[in-house]
Amino acid sequence: MASLIERIRTVEPTIFSVTIRQAGSISLVDVCGRLTCLEVGALRDSISRLLKQGRKNIVLNLSGLQYLDSSGIGELAKIYVSVVKVSGQLKVVGLSPKVEEILKITQLYQVFPEFPSEEAALQSFPESSLNETM
DSSP states (O other): OHHHHHHHHHSOOOOOEEEEEEETTEEEEEEEEEESTTTHHHHHHHHHHHHHTTOOEEEEEEEEEEEEOHHHHHHHHHHHHHHHHTTOEEEEEOOOHHHHHHHHHTTGGGTSOEESSHHHHHHTSOHHHHHOOO
8 A cells, every 4th residue: 555655646746837929919829738627727817818918819739738627628618718709819739639539529629720730820810910019
């Protein structure tokens, strides 16, 4: 029993991070780690700040997302709605097979425009968006 407890203690928690980059007026949001009920607030706050700044064209890069639970799925749906409400666009890149499967099971893949790369997602915005600076 002691060896099992030791193993549990030595497992390091996965670090969750949200990094925001800019390409003209388009915000690229890199999500890394696990998106669960413990982390959704950090992602929500990051997107809310962008929208308050008038940055409503967003590419969500999920290539670093290792796992998401029902809270994470719900948060992605809420983020999509909040972006659309301000006449913005949310596009997704970097879906791992596991995350893509979850989005298909929940039918969210029909909502999120998915692109094979950041470049493809950026090119899908009007050209003026890439040249603008906020």
